[in-house]
Amino acid sequence: MNNIKITGYGDDLTINGIRIGDLSPFEHEQIEKEKGGNNYHPLENVVVSSVFDDTTFIARKPDPEKIKKFLEFELIDGLCCYSAVNPGQLNKTIVDAIVSHLQMEKIPTVPRSIRHKYMSALLIAVTAFTEMDKMVPKVAGVEGPEMMFKIARRWAYEQKGVPEGKALTIVAENNFHGRSMFAISASTDPLSRKDFGPFLPGIIKVPYNNIPAIEQAITENAEFLSAVILEPIQGEAGVIVPSDDYLPAVKKLCEEHNVLFCLDEVQTGYCRTGANFAHQLWNAKPDLMSCGKAAGGGIIPVSYVAGRADLIDVLSPGSEGSTFGGYPLACIAAVYSIKVMIEENLAEMARIRGKRLLKHFADIQKEFPNKMKETRGKGLLTAFEMYKAPQLDGHQVSLKLLKKGVYAKETHKSIVRVAPSLTITEKNIDTIAEAIRDVIKEL
Numbered sequence: 001m002n003n004i005k006i007t008g009y010g011d012d013l014t015i016n017g018i019r020i021g022d023l024s025p026f027e028h029e030q031i032e033k034e035k036g037g038n039n040y041h042p043l044e045n046v047v048v049s050s051v052f053d054d055t056t057f058i059a060r061k062p063d064p065e066k067i068k069k070f071l072e073f074e075l076i077d078g079l080c081c082y083s084a085v086n087p088g089q090l091n092k093t094i095v096d097a098i099v100s101h102l103q104m105e106k107i108p109t110v111p112r113s114i115r116h117k118y119m120s121a122l123l124i125a126v127t128a129f130t131e132m133d134k135m136v137p138k139v140a141g142v143e144g145p146e147m148m149f150k151i152a153r154r155w156a157y158e159q160k161g162v163p164e165g166k167a168l169t170i171v172a173e174n175n176f177h178g179r180s181m182f183a184i185s186a187s188t189d190p191l192s193r194k195d196f197g198p199f200l201p202g203i204i205k206v207p208y209n210n211i212p213a214i215e216q217a218i219t220e221n222a223e224f225l226s227a228v229i230l231e232p233i234q235g236e237a238g239v240i241v242p243s244d245d246y247l248p249a250v251k252k253l254c255e256e257h258n259v260l261f262c263l264d265e266v267q268t269g270y271c272r273t274g275a276n277f278a279h280q281l282w283n284a285k286p287d288l289m290s291c292g293k294a295a296g297g298g299i300i301p302v303s304y305v306a307g308r309a310d311l312i313d314v315l316s317p318g319s320e321g322s323t324f325g326g327y328p329l330a331c332i333a334a335v336y337s338i339k340v341m342i343e344e345n346l347a348e349m350a351r352i353r354g355k356r357l358l359k360h361f362a363d364i365q366k367e368f369p370n371k372m373k374e375t376r377g378k379g380l381l382t383a384f385e386m387y388k389a390p391q392l393d394g395h396q397v398s399l400k401l402l403k404k405g406v407y408a409k410e411t412h413k414s415i416v417r418v419a420p421s422l423t424i425t426e427k428n429i430d431t432i433a434e435a436i437r438d439v440i441k442e443l
């Protein structure tokens, strides 16, 4: 059917007579319910319309007087698209590079079956930034851990001598590696697994941040073990920061038993935790590392696996690939994202602002010790956890914060993650903290 008419831009974008700028938050919700999948539960009664600055959205909420259908207000973004927008929304360096690339260079899309000149730029920049020998580009974050899993299995068969079909992989309980079949096979979250089986075999799950448990799993399965795949800090689980000896101990155990030490830095990479990559906080360099989210500057989806040359070299033509993995526009976003991380000192910014935010959290916890159970974080990957009680529900906190002009979303019922852009001002950190304080007081 070709009876589709699409005209205009911005609020004037009109599809078959429906002007997007005329829709109220309620109408957006209705359209999503009618025509979209039911796989998210976004905050009610709010629709982001544009960005005001690097850390602030312009959002629309219902107009109580119904004269107009919505009111616009400023909303500080305390989530940053789950750490995809580390350099801030519309970072000028990255936007200029992308616009100039499209308008001046005129080479957005080229397949991997013919070389384009920006692939070299990507390879040079990413290997320098990650301090790894080689990298392979993909698109979505989930593709990173997925590829680490595959590379590790192939390495196990071809290099370690594991009998075909017998390779094992250790992961941590409560991990989040995305939504692919590997990721949910590795997951312990019933919501992401229900009725999607059968799952991939050969995955052993151990408690996170528990050295004796992983030591036992590694030693008992060493002969068939390809890799341990962990998040250096568990983000989705509620910003679970391991003890200082955990990652170095796991790395050492892996070395001793000829097992690959693989880290999923999709959420923790790109300066989020106060270092370029979280593993640097503990001097625990992985053999393979997956990155995503902020790797594309928060504008273009870019992910990759970087690692030791001998491991990346187990891949052969036909074994891996991606139409948009490493296409010219993605290379530009990726290269300039790295430039911004370094030139805008974003690791240091994350350390400084994160310290301030965590100090605020500690003060709030002192003030409300019966409500706030724990606060934690590294750099600007932070969270506070409330005691489990109906009135301390994390979703209610998110809704109340929204009313005060701050967007932060609960992970699990009683934990609220706060991870704003790394360019956030001191003033906005204080505003976020003040809003949290007011909300906790009200609960």
Ligand SMILES: Cc1ncc(COP(=O)(O)O)c(C=O)c1O
Pocket (backbone or CB within 6 Å): 082, 140, 141, 142, 143, 145, 176, 177, 178, 179, 231, 235, 236, 264, 265, 266, 267, 268, 292, 293
């Ligand atoms: C550690 C980690 N790995 C993988 C993913 C999946 O990334 P994506 O949603 O871009 O596929 C996420 C997303 O939150 C993540 O936090």
